[in-house]
Amino acid sequence: MKASDFEPVPSRDTFSRRVAVLAFWAALLMVLWHFLPVVEAWLAPSGSGERTVTARGDLAEDEKATIELFEKSRDSVVYISTAQLVQDVWTRNIFAVPRGTGSGFIWDDAGHVVTNFHVIEGASEATVKLADGRDYKAALVGASPAHDIAVLRIGVGFKRPPPVPIGTSHDLKVGQKVFAIGNPFGLDWSLTTGIVSALDRSLPNERGGPPIEHLIQTDAAINPGNSGGPLLDSAGRLIGINTAIYSPSGASAGIGFAVPVDTVRRVVPQLIKTGKYIRPALGIEADELLNQRLAALTGVKGVYVLRVQPGSAAEKAGIVGAARGPEGLVPGDVITALDGTPVDGLPKLLSLLDEHQVGDVVRLTLRRGEATREVQVALQPGT
Known part of the structure; x- marks a missing residue:
């Protein structure tokens, strides 16, 4: 074997120098990278740093419409804060504890304010704040928990806020x-x-x-x-x-x-x-839980009349309630539709009745056994 066949082995000092050189250049690059923004700022031309405002141009038509709507409607909306009166068990002093807040709106020129029933439920007093900052103690006029609606009243002597314009909801469309x-x-x-x-x-x-x-x-x-x-x-x-x-x-x-x-x-x-809402009624008695059981047994959906109140609108129309027979309960009439709209249970019937007023005449479709008939009923005040 010849001596020329062997490659020279780099010394340890040579390897260390190479590592040191690489480390130096790496550190230098990191320093330059760190100070690059400073160098760029130093080389860039000097200035005040101010920017010219870009012209906005006209607002879009839908933006203008939204702004106008808010500005016209804002004064008709009120802020409602409620409190509950409590008595200190030691001093017997009575004081008001804040209970909650909500919103409302001006209904008419008489100072009536409409809000949700749950906004004032359980409260002992309510304060109505107008958009111009004025505060008024409110009196409860009436409430309908079934509809979650309450009416308050405030005494506004001057600069009365405008009532909110009234629209309709039966003709609303999804997407508007x-x-x-x-x-x-x-x-x-x-x-x-x-x-x-x-x-x-x-x-x-x-x-x-x-x-x-x-x-x-x-x-x-x-x-x-x-x-x-x-x-x-x-x-x-x-x-x-x-x-x-x-x-x-x-x-x-x-x-x-x-x-x-x-x-x-x-x-x-x-x-x-x-001061209260009087629901229109037929003058019958029914139970939704029993209703569901009877519908499951018979396969007929509707409202099973359990009892007809004496002298009621239902009795005058000839509606028949359930009766007790030798074999148990004998079903009477089943209300299956009101003015042609199907009725599948008591909640649906109450909802349809609620669309009418006391004195309105409605058309009921009744089923008893296999026979079906229609009757006219003049709605009476509910209890």
């Missing part, structure tokens, strides 16, 4: 624009926009009784504090009262509900006149 004004989380007079997401929704009534029917579903942001505020159409007309949200977190999740203005127009005048 809506606007909600209220006081979410106490942030007063806030505007949110969206569309009608769905119509004729129903929600369980948290205070018991039949569910709240015919609600408007919207994706306009509705949060705690918006309750009782107006839902407006693009013409600035009232089409509903913001009443509830669907959200596990308690904040807006894009699903809000409003009581339709057609219901408001039917309920509020009664509350102002009598």
Whole structure:
């Protein structure tokens, strides 16, 4: 083997020098990179740092319309704060404890304010704040828990705020624009926009009784504090009262509900006149739980009349209730439709009746056994 066959082995000192050179250049590059912005600023031409404002141009037509709607509607919306009177067990002093806040709107020139019932429920007093900053103690005129509607009244001597214009809700279309004004989380007079997401929704009534029917579903942001505020159409007309949200977190999740203005127009005048809402009724007795059982047994959906009240509108129309026979309960008439609209249970019947007024005549479709007939009934005041 020759000596030339062996490659020279680099010394340890040579390897160390190479590592040191690479480390030096790496460190130099890092330093240069770090100070690059400083060098660029030093080389750049000097100036004041001011920028010229770019001309905005005209607002879009839909923006102008939204701004005009808010400016016209703002004064009709109010902020409501409630308190509950409590007594100190030691001193016997009575003082007010803040309970909650909500929204409302001016209904008429007499100072009536409409809001949700749950906004003032359980409160001992309420204060209404106008958009111009004035505060007034409010008196409760009347309430309908079944519709989640309440009417307050304030004494406004001068500079009366304008009532919100009234629209209709029976002709709403899914997809049309809506606007909600209220006081979410106490942030007063806030505007949110969206569309009608769905119509004729129903929600369980948290205070018991039949569910709240015919609600408007919207994706306009509705949060705690918006309750009782107006839902407006693009013409600035009232089409509903913001009443509830669907959200596990308690904040807006894009699903809000409003009581339709057609219901408001039917309920509020009664509350102002009598302090309560009198439901139109037939004068029958029925039970929804038993109703469901009978429908499952017989296969016939409807409202099974258990008893007809003596002297009632139902008795005058010849409606027959259930009777006790040798073999148990013998079903009487089953209400299967009202004015041609199918009735599948007691909540549906109550909802359809609620669209009428006392004295209206409705057409009921009845079934008993295999026979079907129709009768006319003049609605009476409910109890």
